[in-house]
Amino acid sequence: MSQTPKQSAERPVPTSADVARLAGVSRATVSYVLNNTQAVRISEPTRQRVREAAEELGYVPHAAARSLRAGHSRMVLLPSAHVPVGPLYSAFFNELQWALRRLDYTVVQYGSLGLSGDQAARAWAELRPVAVVSVGSFGLTPQGVEVLKRSGARAVITLGPDHVEGAHALVQDQREVGVVAGTHLVERGHRRIGVVLPAEPGLGMFADPRLEGVRLVADGAGAEVVPLELAYTEESAAALAGRWRGLGLDAVFAYNDEYAMLLMRALQDEGVDVPGETAVMGADDLLLARLLRPRLSSVRIDMEAGTVLAELIDRLVRDADGELERHDLMSAVAVVREST
Amino acid sequence: MSQTPKQSAERPVPTSADVARLAGVSRATVSYVLNNTQAVRISEPTRQRVREAAEELGYVPHAAARSLRAGHSRMVLLPSAHVPVGPLYSAFFNELQWALRRLDYTVVQYGSLGLSGDQAARAWAELRPVAVVSVGSFGLTPQGVEVLKRSGARAVITLGPDHVEGAHALVQDQREVGVVAGTHLVERGHRRIGVVLPAEPGLGMFADPRLEGVRLVADGAGAEVVPLELAYTEESAAALAGRWRGLGLDAVFAYNDEYAMLLMRALQDEGVDVPGETAVMGADDLLLARLLRPRLSSVRIDMEAGTVLAELIDRLVRDADGELERHDLMSAVAVVREST
DNA sequence: TTGAAAGCGGTACCAT
DNA sequence: ATGGTACCGCTTTCAA
Numbered sequence: 001m002s003q004t005p006k007q008s009a010e011r012p013v014p015t016s017a018d019v020a021r022l023a024g025v026s027r028a029t030v031s032y033v034l035n036n037t038q039a040v041r042i043s044e045p046t047r048q049r050v051r052e053a054a055e056e057l058g059y060v061p062h063a064a065a066r067s068l069r070a071g072h073s074r075m076v077l078l079p080s081a082h083v084p085v086g087p088l089y090s091a092f093f094n095e096l097q098w099a100l101r102r103l104d105y106t107v108v109q110y111g112s113l114g115l116s117g118d119q120a121a122r123a124w125a126e127l128r129p130v131a132v133v134s135v136g137s138f139g140l141t142p143q144g145v146e147v148l149k150r151s152g153a154r155a156v157i158t159l160g161p162d163h164v165e166g167a168h169a170l171v172q173d174q175r176e177v178g179v180v181a182g183t184h185l186v187e188r189g190h191r192r193i194g195v196v197l198p199a200e201p202g203l204g205m206f207a208d209p210r211l212e213g214v215r216l217v218a219d220g221a222g223a224e225v226v227p228l229e230l231a232y233t234e235e236s237a238a239a240l241a242g243r244w245r246g247l248g249l250d251a252v253f254a255y256n257d258e259y260a261m262l263l264m265r266a267l268q269d270e271g272v273d274v275p276g277e278t279a280v281m282g283a284d285d286l287l288l289a290r291l292l293r294p295r296l297s298s299v300r301i302d303m304e305a306g307t308v309l310a311e312l313i314d315r316l317v318r319d320a321d322g323e324l325e326r327h328d329l330m331s332a333v334a335v336v337r338e339s340t
Numbered sequence: 341m342s343q344t345p346k347q348s349a350e351r352p353v354p355t356s357a358d359v360a361r362l363a364g365v366s367r368a369t370v371s372y373v374l375n376n377t378q379a380v381r382i383s384e385p386t387r388q389r390v391r392e393a394a395e396e397l398g399y400v401p402h403a404a405a406r407s408l409r410a411g412h413s414r415m416v417l418l419p420s421a422h423v424p425v426g427p428l429y430s431a432f433f434n435e436l437q438w439a440l441r442r443l444d445y446t447v448v449q450y451g452s453l454g455l456s457g458d459q460a461a462r463a464w465a466e467l468r469p470v471a472v473v474s475v476g477s478f479g480l481t482p483q484g485v486e487v488l489k490r491s492g493a494r495a496v497i498t499l500g501p502d503h504v505e506g507a508h509a510l511v512q513d514q515r516e517v518g519v520v521a522g523t524h525l526v527e528r529g530h531r532r533i534g535v536v537l538p539a540e541p542g543l544g545m546f547a548d549p550r551l552e553g554v555r556l557v558a559d560g561a562g563a564e565v566v567p568l569e570l571a572y573t574e575e576s577a578a579a580l581a582g583r584w585r586g587l588g589l590d591a592v593f594a595y596n597d598e599y600a601m602l603l604m605r606a607l608q609d610e611g612v613d614v615p616g617e618t619a620v621m622g623a624d625d626l627l628l629a630r631l632l633r634p635r636l637s638s639v640r641i642d643m644e645a646g647t648v649l650a651e652l653i654d655r656l657v658r659d660a661d662g663e664l665e666r667h668d669l670m671s672a673v674a675v676v677r678e679s680t
Numbered sequence: 681t682t683g684a685a686a687g688c689g690g691t692a693c694c695a696t
Numbered sequence: 697a698t699g700g701t702a703c704c705g706c707t708t709t710c711a712a
Contacts, residue, residue, distance in 0.1 A: 013468075013492050015689055026699045031691055039692090043697060058490045063466040064404035064413075065689035068704050073404075080449065090425045097451035109420065109449035111437035126403040128353075150398045152353050232627065258628060265631040287572065288598060288628055291605040355705055366683045371707055379708090383681065405705035408688050 014057040023053035077129035079112040095306030125151035135159045137205045155316035178213020181253040184334040186221045190251035199231035237266035257282035257289040279340040294338030304329040354397040363393035417469035419452040435646030465491035475499045477545045495656035518553020521593040524674040526561045530591035539571035577606035597622035597629040619680040634678030644669040
């Protein structure tokens with residue numbers, strides 16, 4: 001084990017020139033050796049000396065300098081802000097990251113909380129990413145997309161409801177979730193359907209399309225839809241349950257399983273029979289939702305593997321103008337249990 | 341609105357030289373104007389011309405070139421891999437990001453899934469971050485820390501159980517959670533206490549210290565501790581519940597509320613009375629855990645504001661050798677409900 | 681008030 | 697097989 005010196009304090013960061021000096025070769029040679037450049041042959045003894053020198057100095061190449069020279073990076077930027085918590089997205093993200101790294105991209109989540117629209121696009125563009133995958137709604141405009149592309153981004157992809165001109169939209173049609181839920185409830189004969197909208201900010205991007213999906217189905221079936229605001233607290237649920245009978249609803253689709261669980265418990269505490277008096281349906285098919293009694297009916301959402309998205313990104317990077325066929329990463333199916 | 345041209349295809353990325361040419365000034369002047377350099381006075385008409393030229397070209401400065409020249413960046417790197425999902429960490433992260441950006445840092449989460457030890461440290465060092473905040477366990481070694489510091493990181497901070505030499509450890513003592521749970525159960529008179537360890541990978545970093553905390557208390561009270569492996573599935577819970585009576589446990593601390601909910605339901609389905617026959621305690625104090633009956637007792641974990649951590653980071657960056665007093669971001673307190 | 685030029689750390693072409 | 701060197705985009709000192 002080479003005992004590395006301890007005084008990391010004011011010693012300057014070693015550069016390839018330092019390595020070259022120590023090894024007694026030129027910077028070019030250092031570059032060749034450390035990058036295993038095929039086009040040029042370096043003798044084995046030299047390679048050894050260079051490697052040892054690099055090791056001894058603790059040399060690490062400077063990514064910024066490298067990509068400056070190269071004229072491009074392999075950074076995929078994932079602006080992050082209000083991504084919904086939960087196992088679904090978390091699994092999707094992890095897989096996407098993993099898959100992109102296998103394809104030799106550097107995945108960077110850029111904290112963009114509080115950045116909006118073109119300001120955000122500017123900030124992202126400064127990093128010169130080769131691709132941007134915007135999950136969520138940042139108010140990205142066509143101008144913003146232009147800025148990014150002009151700055152070298154070969155692919156700008158939005159996941160979510162916003163279809164921004166110039167960006168490749170991987171539609172993720174949350175309306176489908178509402179459609180599936182609505183269809184199930186209507187088939188069960190329900191005609192006055194409540195739809196819970198979370199009071200929490202940042203969720204409208206998911207909640208609104210789900211509501212719209214229910215409406216689509218209900219309109220076709222002569223059923224009525226009643227939007228209901230609900231905060232993620234027991235008090236809010238109790239308040240809503242308190243005025244429940246006055247609403248005259250025979251079913252409710254509760255945005256997701258968490259809100260559904262909360263509401264269902266409050267309804268039961270209020271003496272409302274589920275599903276007899278009111279059917280309750282959630283979404284996301286959480287394991288925890290199966291623990292309540294009656295077991296919660298839900299909409300299971302399958303998100304196509306992050307691997308697929310990674311490959312789409314890679315294809316776009318290689319051929320920026322290759323038109324991406326319209327592609328939906330999401331599918332939804334009703335999981336009927338006991339609450340409906 | 342200046343109609344920007346559409347052919348973003350092969351047009352090269354505009355540089356400050358392009359702006360200078362269009363404005364009829366030198367690159368230096370462009371830099372002065374766009375950075376509002378105080379040390380130099382530029383006439384108002386010139387400023388206008390430069391700004392207009394920049395606008396017209398859609399110029400965005402190149403962050404890599406800038407920090408290359410400056411010799412340092414203001415990037416704070418948060419390596420990310422298996423951060424536990426859930427509102428607790430998600431809120432902490434968001435606040436940390438927000439606070440750091442207020443302090444004018446660029447927050448970057450670097451996907452590090454599958455990177456280990458010194459390999460990870462190398463990868464991070466290539467980005468020349470001014471600070472690294474490692475949440476979770478990456479097998480960071482003292483050598484890894486050295487590499488990072490040598491590459492210019494003024495602060496390397498670990499959140500979690502690993503105390504790596506050279507890094508500033510912000511201890512986050514998960515044992516405390518076990519201690520609080522164990523104390524409560526022992527005080528209630530329980531003497532054979534099961535402790536659930538998740539079978540899922542990546543959680544050992546939290547689960548093991550929690551187990552150790554329970555042991556600490558139990559040993560002092562003459563109580564016995566029995567580790568129990570449980571996967572996050574109904575089948576696994578049913579299997580464990582099936583052999584429950586043979587275990588002869590009068591209490592169980594279930595790692596967190598989700599596992600606790602899962603196990604409690606399985607026990608009830610098996611006819612085990614909670615809390616009469618076995619007390620069940622969770623952790624994290626999830627809202628959902630209050631919906632089961634009996635209501636789940638839990639350990640509430642307060643994480644100190646991300647703002648505090650942001651300020652600590654900033655202090656270290658300004659004065660890298662300023663010894664950071666030992667600091668714990670976490671505190672835990674028992675929330676007694678009906679399941680114990 | 682503005683411009684010319686050096687230089688940050690790597691890479692790759694062209695010589696030797 | 698290896699070295700010299702121009703250049704990527706930007707900032708900043710020094711001169712004019």
